[in-house]
Amino acid sequence: MRRVSSGGPEIERLIQLLAKLPGLGPRSARRAALHLIKNRDAVMTPLAQALKTAAEQIRVCGVCGNLDTHDPCAICTDISRDAKTLCVVEEVADLWALERAAMFNGRYHVLGGTLSALDGIGPDDLNIPKLVARVREAGVAEVVLATNATVDGQTTAHYLAGALAAAGVAVTRLAHGVPVGGELDYLDDGTLAAAFRGRKAL
Amino acid sequence: MSVALSQRHADAAAANLSAPAPRALALTRLTLADFRSYAHLKTTLTTQPVVLTGDNGAGKTNILEAISFLSPGRGLRQAALADVTRRGAAGWAVSATVQGYDGAVDVGTGLIAGDGVAAARRTVRIGGTAIGQQSRLASVAQVTWLTPAMDRLFIETAPSRRRFLDRLTYGFDNAHARRVAAYERVMRQRSKLLRTGVDDPRWLGALEETMAEHAVAIAAARRDAVFRLEGGLGAGTGAFPAALLAVEGWVEAALDRDSALVVEQALRDKLAQARPLDAETGGAAHGVHRSDFAVRHADKDMPAAACSTGEQKALLIAIVLAQARIMAGAVGAVPMLLLDEVVAHLDRRRRRALCAELRALGAQAWLTGTDRALFADLDGWAQFFNVSGGTVAVETNGLTS
Numbered sequence: 001m002r003r004v005s006s007g008g009p010e011i012e013r014l015i016q017l018l019a020k021l022p023g024l025g026p027r028s029a030r031r032a033a034l035h036l037i038k039n040r041d042a043v044m045t046p047l048a049q050a051l052k053t054a055a056e057q058i059r060v061c062g063v064c065g066n067l068d069t070h071d072p073c074a075i076c077t078d079i080s081r082d083a084k085t086l087c088v089v090e091e092v093a094d095l096w097a098l099e100r101a102a103m104f105n106g107r108y109h110v111l112g113g114t115l116s117a118l119d120g121i122g123p124d125d126l127n128i129p130k131l132v133a134r135v136r137e138a139g140v141a142e143v144v145l146a147t148n149a150t151v152d153g154q155t156t157a158h159y160l161a162g163a164l165a166a167a168g169v170a171v172t173r174l175a176h177g178v179p180v181g182g183e184l185d186y187l188d189d190g191t192l193a194a195a196f197r198g199r200k201a202l
Numbered sequence: 203m204s205v206a207l208s209q210r211h212a213d214a215a216a217a218n219l220s221a222p223a224p225r226a227l228a229l230t231r232l233t234l235a236d237f238r239s240y241a242h243l244k245t246t247l248t249t250q251p252v253v254l255t256g257d258n259g260a261g262k263t264n265i266l267e268a269i270s271f272l273s274p275g276r277g278l279r280q281a282a283l284a285d286v287t288r289r290g291a292a293g294w295a296v297s298a299t300v301q302g303y304d305g306a307v308d309v310g311t312g313l314i315a316g317d318g319v320a321a322a323r324r325t326v327r328i329g330g331t332a333i334g335q336q337s338r339l340a341s342v343a344q345v346t347w348l349t350p351a352m353d354r355l356f357i358e359t360a361p362s363r364r365r366f367l368d369r370l371t372y373g374f375d376n377a378h379a380r381r382v383a384a385y386e387r388v389m390r391q392r393s394k395l396l397r398t399g400v401d402d403p404r405w406l407g408a409l410e411e412t413m414a415e416h417a418v419a420i421a422a423a424r425r426d427a428v429f430r431l432e433g434g435l436g437a438g439t440g441a442f443p444a445a446l447l448a449v450e451g452w453v454e455a456a457l458d459r460d461s462a463l464v465v466e467q468a469l470r471d472k473l474a475q476a477r478p479l480d481a482e483t484g485g486a487a488h489g490v491h492r493s494d495f496a497v498r499h500a501d502k503d504m505p506a507a508a509c510s511t512g513e514q515k516a517l518l519i520a521i522v523l524a525q526a527r528i529m530a531g532a533v534g535a536v537p538m539l540l541l542d543e544v545v546a547h548l549d550r551r552r553r554r555a556l557c558a559e560l561r562a563l564g565a566q567a568w569l570t571g572t573d574r575a576l577f578a579d580l581d582g583w584a585q586f587f588n589v590s591g592g593t594v595a596v597e598t599n600g601l602t603s
Binding site: 116118151 | 395
């Protein structure tokens with residue numbers, strides 16, 4: 001009943017796989033497939049090779065959960081980075097975002113998600129026990145909680161603050177509030193309240 | 203207190219005279235696809251009020267329901283998304299052009315059918331971009347409605363009154379919708395943990411902390427909304443009765459005595475103590491989901507539930523009009539008003555008063571009724587449509603064109 005593209009099973013399979021990528025639906029997958037085929041030498045073959053290499057060589061860092069070709073990853077083995085400060089993020093994408101900003105010189109810990117009873121994700125499904133052990137063993141002085149300002153991110157931060165309370169480290173959290181270049185008049189009350197709560201001495 | 207409030211309202215009204223005229227939110231286009239009785243419908247409109255007349259069951263309320271889906275929530279019938287789909291169709295869509303604060307914005311929402319792999323899901327688009335959170339709709343389309351089902355609002359249980367108050371609050375504070383959704387999500391998480399017997403005090407404590415933070419913000423927004431509404435209602439509006447409003451709930455009351463942070467902590471403690479009980483009932487014994495919206499008829503000094511059916515309806519209209527008036531002053535925008543079968547239940551005096559008020563507000567009100575003659579006060583100003591058999595036709599001078 002569902003009509004397939006008229007290009008044969010190879011193209012159809014390619015389209016189906018592309019459609020599984022985040023942000024791509026069936027239409028954009030078809031467009032991407034056509035683009036790849038049209039640009040076989042410039043895009044398709046290099047992409048196929050890059051995918052193959054990545055699939056074979058990239059692994060999850062056993063220490064922090066980052067992705068790298070080495071385990072432990074380059075950040076965990078970089079001796080110029082401060083091992084006493086640990087920044088906790090939800091996903092590897094968040095780690096990359098912080099690295100792009102290039103203003104944090106400590107190490108990371110990737111949770112792999114947030115606590116969500118509705119989705120059946122509990123503390124043991126996240127990298128939390130490993131985080132607590134790491135903080136106890138590695139002589140960490142400060143843990144920066146950089147979970148997102150979503151409901152689940154917020155709950156996870158509260159949980160971590162509790163879990164780390166006994167470890168004798170300073171637990172801090174990224175400030176939420178007035179965005180850079182923001183005008184107070186345009187902020188909603190919740191953001192203003194968060195900004196007020198997180199105010200600091202100048 | 204109520205004298206001070208009406209004085210405040212008078213001052214605000216006086217200030218409005220010199221301020222630029224507020225903009226009324228209005229639909230200039232409405233398109234439905236596979237929505238209830240409509241296979242396809244496209245109408246273009248001016249910003250004036252819209253009157254839909256037709257027989258019972260012609261599909262008038264369906265159009266209002268479609269518009270109500272342009273604001274957060276499940277529409278004016280509180281329907282399950284799949285129930286809205288036209289029989290035989292796989293999904294539905296409502297799209298519209300909203301003339302708002304800064305020009306026109308295209309807004310669309312609908313149910314995308316599942317394809318065996320993905321489940322059916324609601325989609326929301328603002329200005330052509332897909333939006334993950336439907337609560338964002340509150341910042342574009344503010345819609346307030348009155349339906350015959352709400353005639354029993356004051357007699358019914360608290361949840362429907364609370365929803366009514368929350369919807370009124372969205373108009374003043376469009377982050378409120380997001381906050382309520384977040385609060386409910388955390389509460390569901392906590393209930394699930396308790397129900398499934400996961401005894402992790404730290405996880406529960408984290409959920410309760412998040413819940414308490416949102417609860418206090420929600421309670422504060424509701425209190426603010428009630429305070430503003432009462433300012434608009436204290437004086438009454440001639441034909442419609444003056445009303446005294448209150449939001450009744452532990453969190454809201456606690457904010458009278460203590461600071462937000464103290465209340466937050468107190469609520470966390472109460473929730474922690476209630477865990478064994480909540481594990482049994484499956485709910486949460488404390489929180490802003492238990493609050494109620496209390497309305498009193500000011501002149502009769504009577505709770506609304508004790509008033510006659512007609513007076514209850516008049517109180518509801520007074521509240522909805524007050525919100526529109528206050529939004530015009532405070533936010534600079536008048537919400538769209540969906541008034542389903544409202545006119546038929548008003549006496550001549552109140553009918554005229556309602557029309558005069560709508561004219562003064564410049565609101566795009568959508569009114570329905572079976573009897574065209576009852577809308578005579580809107581002749582020469584509103585847009586009249588005749589609804590029958592899944593089609594909508596423009597009416598001129600009482601004749602269908």
